[in-house]
Each structure stands twice: as structure tokens, then as C-alpha cells.
Amino acid sequence: MSKRASLVAFIVAVIIQILILVAVPARKVFTRVTGKTVVLKVQPVDPYSILSGYYATLGFDISRVDAFQNARAMLQEYSEGDWVYAIVEQGDDGTWKPISLERELPANLPHNRAALLGRINRGAIRYGIEEFYIPEAQRVRIADDLSRNVDKARVDVKVDSAGHAALERLRIEDRVYE
Amino acid sequence: MTPDQNMSTKFRAALRNELAIWIQKGFVTDEAAKQLSSAYELDNLRHESTRLLSAVIFTIGGLLLGGGLISFVAANWELIPTPIKLALLFSALLGLHTAGFWLWHSKNWRRLGHALIFTGCLVFGANIGLIAQIFHISSNWYGGFGAWALGSLVMAWAVRSWIIGVLALATSFIWFIGFQSDHAQSPTAYPLILGIAVLPLAWIIRSRVLYAGTLLVIMVAACVLAGYHGSAAQLLFTMAAAGTFMWTLGELHRTSEQRMEFANITGGLGLGLLAFAAYVWSFHSLWSQFKFGPIRSWWAFVFFSLSIACSLLMWGRARQTQRLLTAGVLLAGGILCANSLLSAAAANESNGEFLFTLTTNMAALILAAIIIGVGLVDERRLAFWLGSLYLVLLVLSRFLEYETSLLVKSAAFLACGVTVIIAGISYENYLRRKARGIESGTGGSGHE
Numbered sequence: 001m002s003k004r005a006s007l008v009a010f011i012v013a014v015i016i017q018i019l020i021l022v023a024v025p026a027r028k029v030f031t032r033v034t035g036k037t038v039v040l041k042v043q044p045v046d047p048y049s050i051l052s053g054y055y056a057t058l059g060f061d062i063s064r065v066d067a068f069q070n071a072r073a074m075l076q077e078y079s080e081g082d083w084v085y086a087i088v089e090q091g092d093d094g095t096w097k098p099i100s101l102e103r104e105l106p107a108n109l110p111h112n113r114a115a116l117l118g119r120i121n122r123g124a125i126r127y128g129i130e131e132f133y134i135p136e137a138q139r140v141r142i143a144d145d146l147s148r149n150v151d152k153a154r155v156d157v158k159v160d161s162a163g164h165a166a167l168e169r170l171r172i173e174d175r176v177y178e
Numbered sequence: 179m180t181p182d183q184n185m186s187t188k189f190r191a192a193l194r195n196e197l198a199i200w201i202q203k204g205f206v207t208d209e210a211a212k213q214l215s216s217a218y219e220l221d222n223l224r225h226e227s228t229r230l231l232s233a234v235i236f237t238i239g240g241l242l243l244g245g246g247l248i249s250f251v252a253a254n255w256e257l258i259p260t261p262i263k264l265a266l267l268f269s270a271l272l273g274l275h276t277a278g279f280w281l282w283h284s285k286n287w288r289r290l291g292h293a294l295i296f297t298g299c300l301v302f303g304a305n306i307g308l309i310a311q312i313f314h315i316s317s318n319w320y321g322g323f324g325a326w327a328l329g330s331l332v333m334a335w336a337v338r339s340w341i342i343g344v345l346a347l348a349t350s351f352i353w354f355i356g357f358q359s360d361h362a363q364s365p366t367a368y369p370l371i372l373g374i375a376v377l378p379l380a381w382i383i384r385s386r387v388l389y390a391g392t393l394l395v396i397m398v399a400a401c402v403l404a405g406y407h408g409s410a411a412q413l414l415f416t417m418a419a420a421g422t423f424m425w426t427l428g429e430l431h432r433t434s435e436q437r438m439e440f441a442n443i444t445g446g447l448g449l450g451l452l453a454f455a456a457y458v459w460s461f462h463s464l465w466s467q468f469k470f471g472p473i474r475s476w477w478a479f480v481f482f483s484l485s486i487a488c489s490l491l492m493w494g495r496a497r498q499t500q501r502l503l504t505a506g507v508l509l510a511g512g513i514l515c516a517n518s519l520l521s522a523a524a525a526n527e528s529n530g531e532f533l534f535t536l537t538t539n540m541a542a543l544i545l546a547a548i549i550i551g552v553g554l555v556d557e558r559r560l561a562f563w564l565g566s567l568y569l570v571l572l573v574l575s576r577f578l579e580y581e582t583s584l585l586v587k588s589a590a591f592l593a594c595g596v597t598v599i600i601a602g603i604s605y606e607n608y609l610r611r612k613a614r615g616i617e618s619g620t621g622g623s624g625h626e
Contacts, residue, residue: 007279024306024315025313028313167314168314
């Protein structure tokens with residue numbers, strides 16, 4: 001290869017690497033910028049599996065299929081790996097509660113409702129917000145706080161118009177972890 | 179520099195030493211020696227060895243410096259705002275790549291530049307993970323490896339680097355295993371994609387490691403595809419066909435004199451894969467306990483067809499010994515393939531176990547003879563000893579597998595030990611006789 005061709009090939013390769021790095025968080029950034037804030041109550045999780053490496057594994061009301069009103073009918077219709085839209089509604093305490101599961105994204109949802117896109121995975125629904133990165137220095141403290149006060153733990157999630165969710169922060173009483 | 183010219187330091191250093199002898203003996207004229215010296219840049223060798231030492235020192239220094247900086251940043255990582263974190267990640271990537279390319283092409287510090295670009299590709303992988311952490315991206319763990327493989331592959335092509343190619347190969351294989359274990363649908367095109375995306379690079383840059391590594395990953399991936407959702411027979415068929423293909427491909431390299439440096443490593447890996455498959459399936463319990471369901475893997479048929487094609491292509495130009503060894507490999511591979519196909523056809527019947535075990539053991543013995551034969555023909559000590567040990571392993575495994583008295587077992591161990599010692603002494607004497615024959619001008623090459 002000539003020097004010029006080498007330079008062009010090298011620049012193209014660097015640009016592709018940068019584009020890949022930009023593409024990794026692109027969806028989450030879009031959701032964070034354009035999405036509506038939904039507060040979800042964290043469900044008790046197995047204390048032995050809270051920490052997985054540097055991640056805390058979170059569960060929510062809406063992770064359980066049977067938390068939705070039409071769960072029984074839907075369970076017969078859905079199978080492993082299927083995509084679903086979980087409709088949630090804002091409750092009096094500020095957290096959002098499960099309402100129903102839908103196959104299609106509903107149009108014209110009222111302001112107090114939102115649709116989250118999830119996938120059936122081993123009997124539960126995963127929305128891509130189940131893993132919260134914990135900084136090494138705070139690892140033990142956050143895990144301990146979460147296991148002691150899981151009923152007071154909330155997460156702020158942004159949900160965009162297509163139903164994609166992005167985890168913003170974890171809150172336990174007045175303590176905020178980002 | 180023409181694409182086929184061997185510019186490796188090892189070859190050029192040997193050429194420089196030989197050239198002095200050739201001039202002294204009058205094999206080449208001073209003019210021709212000058213032309214060779216110029217074409218192979220032999221005068222640069224001394225500077226290159228100095229540069230190599232400098233490159234090693236600079237790389238170690240750079241890694242220590244990088245480690246110190248990373249530790250400093252990691253210690254304060256949580257205090258750094260997200261935009262600055264992202265700026266640091268992208269700067270590290272761009273800094274390493276730019277410095278590497280500049281040193282390589284502008285300062286002619288090839289090795290140091292190469293090392294920095296390789297480090298840049300490692301940083302690229304780390305950046306994928308760190309960005310996923312910053313944005314709390316909860317996705318399939320293997321997805322990041324897929325992205326890493328893609329970015330590394332593009333860079334490997336751009337700078338013609340074997341080590342970055344190996345990085346792309348390794349990360350893509352991790353992605354493949356993750357995807358395979360997480361999806362009902364297998365990525366069956368993965369071996370084909372590797373063949374198209376990586377093998378030509380290995381060919382162009384004449385990298386034996388990348389070439390053999392890619393072939394190995396292709397074969398292993400095909401075996402994983404066959405074994406994961408398939409039956410034991412499907413796995414055996416794929417392993418046998420893949421091993422036979424790699425051997426015949428290696429022999430094709432040798433006879434066609436195209437990239438001859440790939441011949442030994444490719445054939446050796448094929449022989450190793452065949453010997454491994456034959457040993458595993460040489461146990462009777464495997465044939466009697468496992469269900470051998472239908473064969474659905476089309477990769478095994480692809481390898482099988484390619485083995486036939488390579489054999490036909492190499493046969494006409496092959497020497498007698500090459501034909502003999504290849505015929506042996508085809509026979510052993512054929513026995514293993516036939517056993518797997520017949521066992522799949524007779525899945526619900528149990529009367530073929532003894533025959534399958536017996537013929538598989540025969541195939542293993544043939545392979546042991548071929549490996550020892552390669553050691554004798556090519557005068558390769560490692561092949562001779564591996565073949566001898568493989569033979570001993572087969573014999574001992576049979577004695578331990580079946581109920582025999584301690585006295586018989588003891589006799590078998592003693593016989594194996596004595597045979598290995600006698601074989602070793604005979605082999606060393608054989609090599610010495612050949613060496614003496616060559617020195618006195620009466621001996622020939624092992625291939626003849």
C-alpha cells in the first residue's frame with residue numbers, strides 16, 4: 001500500500017471505531033434527552049445476587065408478568081423472547097404502577113401513562129434497566145443500603161416515545177446514586 | 179517491495195549470513211549480492227535490531243506510563259463529570275492511534291508504532307465497557323465483544339496487523355459463544371464470515387499465526403454449531419471432516435508452493451484435531467451410552483467436500499511420501515466420517531457399537547502412524563515424539579478401559595515404556611545417520 005492509501009485506510013478505521021463508540025450509548029442518550037421520567041419502585045432482590053461484578057441487579061413491579069391485569073390472557077399468547085409493551089400509570093405516591101401488557105405500542109397514551117418496551121426472558125420481563133453500575137469505592141455501601149432499605153428504593157427512568165427505557169439514577173430515601 | 183517478498187527479520191538475517199558465504203564460494207556475483215542486499219534492505223537490519231530493543235523498552239515504558247495514568251484516573255473516576263470522562267476515553271483512543279501511526283510511517287519506528295496502535299485497539303475495547311457503565315447500559319454481555327471485534331478487524335486491515343487480527347478473532351469468538359448460548363437460532367454463517375473477513379488478511383501479510391488461528395476458530399466454531407444443538411455423531415463428523423480438510427489444505431500449500439510457510443502449521447492442526455476426535459471416540463462407553471441423532475450440520479459436508487477438492491488438486495504434484503501420508507489421513511478421516519454417518523443412520527439400534535469402537539481405534543492407530551511418519555519423513559522431532567506418546571496413550575487407555583488383571587496391565591505399561599525408549603534411540607540414530615549422509619553428500623532430503 002502507498003503511504004497515502006495507508007493513511008486513508010487508517011483514518012477510515014479510526015472513524016469506524018469512533019462511530020462504534022458513539023453508537024454504543026446513542027439509544028440511551030436519545031431516550032434520556034427526549035424521554036418522559038418514570039419512577040419505578042424497586043422490588044426485593046435476592047440478597048446473594050444483588051452484586052454481580054460491578055453491577056447491582058434490580059427488579060421492579062413491572063418485571064413480573066403476573067403484576068399486569070391481563071397477565072393470564074397474555075401468558076398464553078406470548079413466548080420466550082417476545083417483545084411486549086408494558087403500560088404503566090403514575091400512582092398517588094409518585095411511583096408508576098403496572099396496568100397492562102400490549103403487543104403493539106398504544107397511540108395517544110394519556111399524560112399519566114407510559115409504555116415501556118420489554119422482552120420476555122425466563123418468565124420475567126426485561127427492559128434493559130435491570131443493571132445499575134456501582135462505582136468500586138461505593139460498592140459495599142450501596143449494596144448494604146439497597147439490601148437494608150429495598151422497600152424505600154426507587155429508580156428514575158426515562159422512557160422515549162418508542163418505549164425504550166434508560167436508567168438515570170437510583171434513590172434510597174434522600175440518598176441519590178448516579 | 180512485491181507482495182510475495184519475505185521481509186521478515188528472521189529470513190533477512192539468515193539471508194545476510196548466507197550471502198557472505200555465497201559470495202565467498204562464488205555462487206553469486208558481487209553485483210547480484212548488491213541487488214539482493216538492496217531488494218531485502220539488508221543494510222537496515224542492524225538499525226532494526228537496535229530499534230527492536232528501543233521498541234521493547236518504549237513499549238514497556240509506555241505501558242507503565244499508561245498504567246500509572248489509568249490508575250490515577252480510576253482513583254478519581256467517580257469525581258470526574260461525564261463529559262470529561264467521555265473526552266478522556268476518546269482522547270486516549272485517538273492519542274494512541276495517532277502516535278502509533280505517526281511513529282510507524284513518519285519516523286519509521288514500525289514496531290513501536292504497531293505496539294501503540296495495538297494498545298489503542300485494547301483501549302477501544304475498554305472504552306466500550308466504560309461507556310456502557312457510564313450510561314448504565316444493561317444489554318447482552320457479549321454484544322460489546324461483537325463491537326470490539328468489528329472495530330479491531332477494520333483496524334487490522336487498515337494497518338495490516340496480525341496481532342490486531344488475532345484480537346479481532348478472539349473477541350469475535352467470545353461474541354459467537356455468547357450469542358450461541360443465548361439464542362435458539364445459531365449464527366451458522368459465523369465460520370463463513372471469518373473465512374471471508376480474516377483469512378485474506380492472513381494471506382496478504384503472510385501471518386502463520388493469524389492464518390492457522392483463523393482456520394482453527396472456524397473449525398472449532400463449526401464443531402460448536404454441530405455439537406450444541408446436534409448429536410454426538412454430528413460433532414464427530416464435523417471434527418473428522420474439519421481435521422481432514424486442514425491436513426489436505428496444508429499439503430496443497432506444500433505442493434502448489436503457494437504460501438508454503440502455512441503448510442506445516444495447517445496440516446499439523448488438522449492432524450491434531452483428527453487425533454483428538456479419534457481418541458475421544460475410541461472409548462466403547464461413548465458409543466454405547468450416547469444417542470447418535472440425525473446429522474443436520476452442513477458445515478461438515480462443506481469441509482468434507484473441500485477435503486476431496488484439496489486432495490485432488492494436490493495429488494498430481496505430490497511426492498510419493500506426501501501421497502502416502504495423505505492417503506492415510508483420508509482413510510482415518512473417512513473411517514471417522516463413515517462411523518458418524520452410520521451411527522446416525524442406526525440411531526435406534528445398538529448392534530453397531532463394537533464395530534464403531536473397533537474401527538475408530540483403527541483410525542486412531544493409523545493417525546499415530548501418520549504422526550510418527552511425519553516425524554520421520556520431515557525429520558521433525560516434535561511430531562515423532564507426539565505420535566509415539568499418542569500411540570502409548572491409546573494402548574494404555576485400552577488396558578485401563580477394559581477389565582484386565584494387574585499382571586497384564588503391568589506388562590502393558592512395561593512394554594509401552596520399553597517400546598518408547600527403543601523407538602527414541604532408533605529415531606535419534608536415524609537422524610544422526612541422515613545428518614552424516616548429508617555431510618558426506620550421499621543423503622537426500624526427507625521428502626524424497
